Amino acid sequence: MTTRQFGMPMPRNEDARLLSGRARFIDDIEPHGVLHAALLRSPYAHARILRIDAAPARARDGVAAVFTAADLGAFWQQAPMVVPPAPIPGLVFHQRTQVPLAKEVVRHVGEPVALVLASSRYLAEDAVADIVVEWEPLPVAAGLEQAVAPAAPRVHDDLDSNVSAWARQTKGDYPAAARAAAHIIRRRIAYDHGCAQPMETRGVLAQWDADAERLTVWDTTQAPIPLRNGLAGLLGLSERQVRVVAPFIGGGFGPKVMMFYPEELLVPWAAIRLRRPVKWIEDRAEHFFATTHERLQIHDAEMALSADGRILGIKDVFLHDNGAYDPYGLTVPIISQCTLLGPYRVPSYDSTFTAVFTNKPTVTPYRGAGRQHGVFVIERLLDIGAHQLGLDPAEIRRRNFLAPEDFPHNHGILYQDFAPLEYDSGNYAPMLQRALELIDYERFRREEQPALRAAGRCVGIAVVCYVEGTGIGPYEGAKVQVQSSGKVSVLTGIGTQGQGHATAFAQIVGDQLGVSAGEIEVITGDTDQFYWGAGTFASRGAVVAGNAVHQAAHAVRQKVLTVAAAHFECAEQDLLIENGRVAVAGVPGHSVSLGELAVLANPVRGAVAAGTEPGLEASSYFGPEIGATASGAHAMIVEVDPDTMMLKVRRYVVAHDCGPLINPLIVEGQIHGGVAQGIGNAFYEHLAFDDEGQLLNASFADYLLPTALEVPRMEITHTETPSPLNPLGLKGVGEAGAIPVGALFAQAIEDALELPRRGVELLEIPLSPCRVWELSRAASPTPPPTGPAR
Amino acid sequence: MNARHLVRVTVNGVQHQREVEDRLLLSDFLRHELGLTGTHVGCEHGVCGACTVLVDGLPVRACLMLAVEAEGCAIATVEGLAGANDSLNPLQQAFREAHALQCGFCTPGILMTLTAFLRECPSPDEAQIRHALSGHLCRCTGYQHIVDAVQRVASGGGATDKGQR
Numbered sequence: 019m020t021t022r023q024f025g026m027p028m029p030r031n032e033d034a035r036l037l038s039g040r041a042r043f044i045d046d047i048e049p050h051g052v053l054h055a056a057l058l059r060s061p062y063a064h065a066r067i068l069r070i071d072a073a074p075a076r077a078r079d080g081v082a083a084v085f086t087a088a089d090l091g092a093f094w095q096q097a098p099m100v101v102p103p104a105p106i107p108g109l110v111f112h113q114r115t116q117v118p119l120a121k122e123v124v125r126h127v128g129e130p131v132a133l134v135l136a137s138s139r140y141l142a143e144d145a146v147a148d149i150v151v152e153w154e155p156l157p158v159a160a161g162l163e164q165a166v167a168p169a170a171p172r173v174h175d176d177l178d179s180n181v182s183a184w185a186r187q188t189k190g191d192y193p194a195a196a197r198a199a200a201h202i203i204r205r206r207i208a209y210d211h212g213c214a215q216p217m218e219t220r221g222v223l224a225q226w227d228a229d230a231e232r233l234t235v236w237d238t239t240q241a242p243i244p245l246r247n248g249l250a251g252l253l254g255l256s257e258r259q260v261r262v263v264a265p266f267i268g269g270g271f272g273p274k275v276m277m278f279y280p281e282e283l284l285v286p287w288a289a290i291r292l293r294r295p296v297k298w299i300e301d302r303a304e305h306f307f308a309t310t311h312e313r314l315q316i317h318d319a320e321m322a323l324s325a326d327g328r329i330l331g332i333k334d335v336f337l338h339d340n341g342a343y344d345p346y347g348l349t350v351p352i353i354s355q356c357t358l359l360g361p362y363r364v365p366s367y368d369s370t371f372t373a374v375f376t377n378k379p380t381v382t383p384y385r386g387a388g389r390q391h392g393v394f395v396i397e398r399l400l401d402i403g404a405h406q407l408g409l410d411p412a413e414i415r416r417r418n419f420l421a422p423e424d425f426p427h428n429h430g431i432l433y434q435d436f437a438p439l440e441y442d443s444g445n446y447a448p449m450l451q452r453a454l455e456l457i458d459y460e461r462f463r464r465e466e467q468p469a470l471r472a473a474g475r476c477v478g479i480a481v482v483c484y485v486e487g488t489g490i491g492p493y494e495g496a497k498v499q500v501q502s503s504g505k506v507s508v509l510t511g512i513g514t515q516g517q518g519h520a521t522a523f524a525q526i527v528g529d530q531l532g533v534s535a536g537e538i539e540v541i542t543g544d545t546d547q548f549y550w551g552a553g554t555f556a557s558r559g560a561v562v563a564g565n566a567v568h569q570a571a572h573a574v575r576q577k578v579l580t581v582a583a584a585h586f587e588c589a590e591q592d593l594l595i596e597n598g599r600v601a602v603a604g605v606p607g608h609s610v611s612l613g614e615l616a617v618l619a620n621p622v623r624g625a626v627a628a629g630t631e632p633g634l635e636a637s638s639y640f641g642p643e644i645g646a647t648a649s650g651a652h653a654m655i656v657e658v659d660p661d662t663m664m665l666k667v668r669r670y671v672v673a674h675d676c677g678p679l680i681n682p683l684i685v686e687g688q689i690h691g692g693v694a695q696g697i698g699n700a701f702y703e704h705l706a707f708d709d710e711g712q713l714l715n716a717s718f719a720d721y722l723l724p725t726a727l728e729v730p731r732m733e734i735t736h737t738e739t740p741s742p743l744n745p746l747g748l749k750g751v752g753e754a755g756a757i758p759v760g761a762l763f764a765q766a767i768e769d770a771l772e773l774p775r776r777g778v779e780l781l782e783i784p785l786s787p788c789r790v791w792e793l794s795r796a797a798s799p800t801p802p803p804t805g806p807a808r
Numbered sequence: 809m810n811a812r813h814l815v816r817v818t819v820n821g822v823q824h825q826r827e828v829e830d831r832l833l834l835s836d837f838l839r840h841e842l843g844l845t846g847t848h849v850g851c852e853h854g855v856c857g858a859c860t861v862l863v864d865g866l867p868v869r870a871c872l873m874l875a876v877e878a879e880g881c882a883i884a885t886v887e888g889l890a891g892a893n894d895s896l897n898p899l900q901q902a903f904r905e906a907h908a909l910q911c912g913f914c915t916p917g918i919l920m921t922l923t924a925f926l927r928e929c930p931s932p933d934e935a936q937i938r939h940a941l942s943g944h945l946c947r948c949t950g951y952q953h954i955v956d957a958v959q960r961v962a963s964g965g966g967a968t969d970k971g972q973r
Contacts, residue, residue, distance in 0.1 A: 029904045037900040039846015043913065046845035140831065217850045217858055217947050218912040268848070268913025269947050284864035286845040303849040516899030516911030516948050683907040683953075690950030691910065718855035718945065727940035731934075755950075 023525040023535050024746075027683040030521040031536060032266075041266040042220050044221040044236050045299045046136075052223075053082050053648045055285060055298035056142035058132040058149050059307065060124035063377035064171065066154040075148040079143040081192035083292060084149070085133045085284070087121035089302060093287055094118060097278045100382070103183065103347040104436050107714070108803075110184040114174050116380065118283040121792025123156070125173055125342035126379050127711060130280045135288060135296060158377045162314050165376045173342055173375035182340045183348055183373040186566040187355060189430040190366025195331030199322035203403050207319055208782040209391040210430045212314035212703035214384045214695075215723060216515070218268020219300035220309055222281050224289035234261045238268075238276035241509045242726025246545040248278060249286055263541030272384040273310045275555045276346070282309070290316070306716035310339045310382040311705060313339040315391045319581030321399040322366075327414045331366030334358065334395065340371040341380035348373070349434050350381060352387040353487070356439045357757075358392030359429055361446040361485050361649055361800065362418040377711040383542020384556065386756045387697055388683070393484045394783060399759035405774045410463075411765060412454055412481050419446040419483075433645070434556070435490040436673070441647040442743050444569035444675065449737045450483060453651040453673035456735055457481075461757040472647040476660050477668070478770030481653040486760040488648050488676075488750025489561025489741075493641030495550045496563060498527055498570040500578070501632035502620070504598055506531055506538045508571075511551025511564050512737065513543035517752065518684040521709040522560060523567045525680055525747070530571035531578065531612065532595035536705060541746055550639070557648070557750025560680060560746055565744045571761050572637035581615045581634070646741035650674040663787035663794070665701070665767065668729035673763060675737045685751050686734050692755020694729040699756070700763035702728065704784045773797055813876045819844065820888030828875050834868075835859040837875035838885060846916050849968070857944035860917035861885050866919045889923070891952040899923065899961050906957035910948035913933035918944050922958060931962050 035041040072084040087094055096115045103111040120129050132149055136142035157171035164170055165180045173180055181323040196202060223236040233255060237244050239262070246262040251259070267270050267274065281298050289296040300308055307396050317336040324330055339349040342605040351371045359367065404414040418428055429439040454460070462479050470477045496510040508523050524538035539545050551563075579590040586593070586608060594601045601609035616634045626632050655669040672689055679685045706714045715721045740747025760783035767773070767790060776797035780790070816825045826841050832850075838844045838861065838949040844923060848907045850858030852871045858900070859870040862884040889897050896904065899922060909915045918941065932940070936969060 027907075033904040033909060033912070034894070034896060037886075037896055037903055037919070038890045038894060038913055039844070040894075041912060043848065045839070045849070048840070140829070215947060217856060217911065217945060218848070220860075268850075269911040271947070285970065302853065302856075359855070367823075516909075518910070529904055559841065653934055687907050687910055687949060687953055690952045691948045694950035695947070717853055718851050719853065723945050723947065725943075725945065726938040726955065729950050729952070731952055731955075732950065 023528045024680055026681065027526060028535055028681055029295055029519050031524055031540065032518070032520045039325045043218060043266045043268055044223055044238055045237055047265065049225050050298050051444055053135040053137065053292065053297040054139040054142050055296055056139060056146045057130040058134070058146045060120065060127055060129045060131055060704050061306070062153060062155050063127050063160065064156040064158045065124050066150060067120060067124065067444055068154055069152040070132060071150040072132060075145040075149065075483050078145045078148055080137040081145045083288070084145065085288065086131065089121040089420045090118060090532055097283065097345060099347060100277055100345045101347045101349050104432050106185045106187060106432055108186060110175055110181065114183055114343055114375070115342045116280060118280045123299060126377055126442060128304065128379060133288065135292065158705060158709070159378055160707055160709050162316060162337050163375060165395060166337060166372060166374045168361065173377055173485050180375040180401055181372055182344045182375050185348060185352070186370040187431040187764045188368045190331060192331040192333050192368040195322045195366040195605065199330050200325035201323040201403060201406055202320055203323065203406065204320035204403065205399065205400050205781055206397055207317045207395050208314060209394045210314040210704065210784060211386065211390055212699055212705055213309070213311040214273045214304070216269030216271055216274065219298040219302060219305045219401045220274060220279065222285040223295065223297040224286040225295040226290045226293060227772045232259050233286060233290065234263065236263045236265055237282060238274055239264050239277065240270045240555060241277065242513050242543050242545050243551040244553060245277055245282065252283065253286060255288065256670065261546045262350070267513065267515040270554065272387060272517065272555065273382060275553055276310050276382045278692040286671070287797060291458035292360070302718065303716060306713055310380050311341065312350065312384040313381055313705065315339070317395045318462065319395050319399060321403060327403060327409050327417050329362055329364050329418050331395070332364055333368045335370045338359040338371055339376055339378070339381060341376055341378045342371045343380045344373065345380065346382045350383055352390035353434050354392040356392070356431065356433050356487065357389040357485065358734045360393065360395050360396045361420060361444060361483050362422070363420050375587045378707060382714065383525060384752050385692065387617065387753070389486060389753065389757045390397050390699065390760055393758050393759045397758070398764060398781060401765050401778060408775065412450065412459065415450060420444065426662070431489055434462060435645060440644050441485065442644065442741050443735065443739050444485065444649050446483065446649060449649060449673045449675050450651045452735045452737060453481060453653045453671050456673070456733055457653040457655065457669050457671040470584035476770045477655065478660040478766045478768065479655050480762050480766035480769060481651060482758045482761040483651045484767060485647050485649045486557065486754050486757060487645045488557035489642060489748065490556050490558055490645035491641045491662065492552055493639050494552060494563035494566045495548065495637060495639040496567040496570045497548055497635065497637040498567065500574060500612045500616045502613055502616045503609050507535050508538060508540045508567055509548040510542050510563050510567060511545070511548045511701050512554045512559055515552065517559055517688070518681065519559060522680045522684060523564065524650060526564060526568050527571040529589055530575045533598050537608060557752040557754070559752070561646055561744060561748045561750050562640055564680065565746055568746055569638035569640060570636045573636055573638060576634065577634050577746045578612065578615055581619045582610060585610060585615070585618060640744065642743050644743065645748040646743050648676045648751060650754055650758065652762050654762050654766050656770055658767060658770040660771065665792040670730045671730045672732055672734045672755065673733065673737065674751070674754060675739050676749040676754065677740045677747045678738055689734055689755040690732055692753060693732055693759060694724055696756040696759025697729055698724045700760040700783055701785050704786065735761065815875050815879050817878050818882045820884060821948060828878050832872065832875045833871055834873040834875050834878055835870035844885050844887055848913050850914065853945060855945065856914065857921065858914045858917040860920045862920055862924055863922065867924050869924035884920065886907055886919055889919060894908070899926070902957040906953045906960055908949065908954040908957035914944060918954065926962065932958065934959070948972045
């Protein structure tokens with residue numbers, strides 16, 4: 019193999035099994051004698067449990083056991099934190115994490131109260147309906163602003179308010195910036211993100227081998243190794259006794275990295291207790307309550323601008339809906355706080371957030387993980403500033419970009435990984451220019467839009483920019499191994515949920531070992547295969563695990579050369595590695611396969627030289643001190659039907675910079691999927707809770723995921739600014755597409771309906787036809803004939 | 809205990825006979841009684857399309873049909889699409905070449921719908937393809953590469969007849 023595979027749009031290694039129905043997802047695994055679990059869940063958002071009578075359920079034929087909190091003994095405890103709060107000076111944080119089964123009080127609809135195990139899921143659900151619970155409904159803190167009011171019902175009655183966390187981060191002197199400003203743009207901005215809804219719901223399957231004293235857990239987790247470590251501790255087992263396998267997983271998007279969900283604790287516990295395999299597969303109705311969400315933030319934000327449209331400073335005070343528990347610490351709001359700064363020079367910043375407990379499902383990161391909220395705030399403030407100053411939206415962004423010579427750029431506040439928020443690299447102006455050229459921005463504004471408007475059509479154009487902190491630590495590892503057959507294996511601890519790791523990592527290794535990526539076996543997400551790691555989140559798989567794979571492959575390459583040089587009694591520089599063989603340059607017939615070298619490196623007699631290791635194998639770890647900052651610009655042309663407020667996306671353009679692309683097909687797929695989720699968030703998906711904390715639209719009939727009719731064709735262009743923080747120069751791309759879409763929709767719809775000139779601003783997400791119609795009713799009926807550029 | 813009924817079906821050309829409860833969904837019958845786990849269950853309320861199979865040649869959401877309703881029917885599932893030695897059929901191959909799947913969970917249902925669709929409409933335009941796909945939810949791909957795959961196979965002569973028996 020002499021052609022470089024890194025950078026090629028190779029078809030994926032994992033596809034054949036997925037396309038023919040042979041890929042094994044968790045519910046496809048059915049051990050003999052398995053018991054099926056179903057859970058009784060709270061119908062109330064806040065209630066006291068007065069009495070549970072499980073006897074009728076226990077008496078039903080086919081029911082093996084019913085457990086309530088009282089049966090769990092010492093195993094009943096608050097789950098550990100997933101991420102402790104970042105060490106911000108002055109921080110307030112109240113840790114209240116979820117429990118396996120509610121004991122006295124339930125704090126959101128869907129919180130589990132009893133576990134039923136039966137010979138089939140049908141029977142288990144029958145038995146759940148047999149359980150009698152006497153409830154005392156309690157006052158509900160549902161709305162974000164309502165919950166933080168002094169007289170609000172308390173979600174945790176041992177706290178004196180519903181404040182989960184309070185944190186302030188500042189840089190520079192905002193009051194001075196405000197005094198120097200020519201314009202202060204001050205707005206209340208509300209951004210509500212929805213839920214991930216991977217097409218495969220969650221599931222857990224556990225099997226206890228009493229003879230071997232080993233527990234195997236299959237789990238739809240994005241983080242099998244931390245799950246293994248935590249489970250071992252909670253169950254009183256050694257880590258070596260627990261194997262966690264993340265099999266093929268049908269999408270993750272963040273909520274599957276959350277741990278420990280109650281079911282992740284209960285299913286292994288029950289399997290050990292009953293000495294039978296136990297399986298729980300979440301159904302879609304449960305998923306709306308039992309899997310974590312993202313939700314609302316309300317920002318009171320102001321931007322100090324100079325007369326020529328330069329940002330002098332930003333002040334922001336925001337509320338964050340945390341839901342009933344806070345196992346994820348500050349992660350989502352701190353990402354919002356940091357990502358708000360965007361690709362811009364912001365000399366002063368004063369940002370304070372209050373995370374609020376509410377009687378709703380817990381909020382944890384979902385693709386974007388709070389980035390959307392921050393990006394929406396700064397992009398909207400820039401749009402309003404541009405309108406006020408008579409600037410084009412593209413121009414105000416251009417005037418505020420950090421320049422290439424500004425990197426590394428330290429913002430002087432802490433990021434989610436507890437490291438300083440420092441951008442490693444970027445080159446934003448050419449990226450924006452690419453997006454504008456691809457969508458033909460100037461010509462549309464100059465020629466097409468006026469002509470269409472003259473014909474009575476409501477068409478708008480928009481462009482927004484963002485950065486994404488990706489590829490954070492702590493570390494990932496990988497082992498690369500040449501087997502005696504010559505087969506090359508790559509083992510890594512991260513889980514995979516559709517990102518194409520089995521292909522991208524093979525491309526990295528294939529280049530080092532002269533093997534076709536299609537012939538390399540990549541195994542992820544099995545703690546018996548690779549012991550160390552953190553997980554797949556924060557757009558870090560390619561960056562962190564990818565570089566570990568690269569280093570391990572490089573080390574194996576060196577071993578191959580050493581063994582081959584000894585074999586041929588030649589110098590290493592005379593050797594060529596290609597097509598799975600090592601040859602002596604210029605000496606025909608002098609070649610040996612990788613498999614033969616692997617056998618030579620693992621002799622049955624004689625001695626391995628001192629200081630060397632047997633076999634052609636190496637493990638390596640990569641841990642970046644800070645994350646790599648990716649960036650993008652999205653542009654869109656939209657047409658709105660002024661009668662129905664339905665919209666049609668006529669063009670959608672993405673210019674993205676994630677450094678070098680390992681596999682352009684996979685990168686574009688990630689962006690397409692991200693944009694589609696962003697479109698859902700911007701205009702279709704809304705978690706509609708009532709004042710009692712009931713989710714009113716918990717089905718796919720009512721919670722509207724975008725289909726092939728709502729998601730337009732996207733045109734993607736790449737700029738490549740390699741990260742100096744890792745040998746491959748990579749930056750993450752997993753979340754990118756989803757991040758700026760709300761801001762883009764708001765700007766585009768405003769432009770299509772000429773709302774700014776008519777005195778209306780779109781300061782909230784999600785929008786919808788109904789909501790745009792309601793908001794635009796306040797507009798003055800006819801735009802003035804002339805006005806600023808917009 | 810619910811009444812049990814005899815169900816006789818042909819799946820991918822193979823005859824099966826089982827006694828099942830009347831409430832058993834066809835999706836659960838295929839997956840848990842016959843072990844054909846390639847058909848996936850995404851929502852169990854007939855919206856996502858992941859469980860789509862062909863019943864007597866027409867796409868059906870297996871979560872909205874009872875197993876007993878399939879008595880005497882010929883069913884095609886994703887396991888029947890590939891040719892001898894697991895070689896991918898042209899539609900499957902186009903999916904792979906166009907990167908039309910990521911997690912792959914929704915893919916079997918989409919393949920079954922498209923198998924029927926391409927038989928009816930062998931040379932669709934993009935709007936027709938998107939309309940055909942609109943009964944399926946995919947959370948990973950944004951649909952674009954799926955559209956590309958269908959265009960690729962449509963211009964290359966259409967899907968094979970495998971799995972449509």
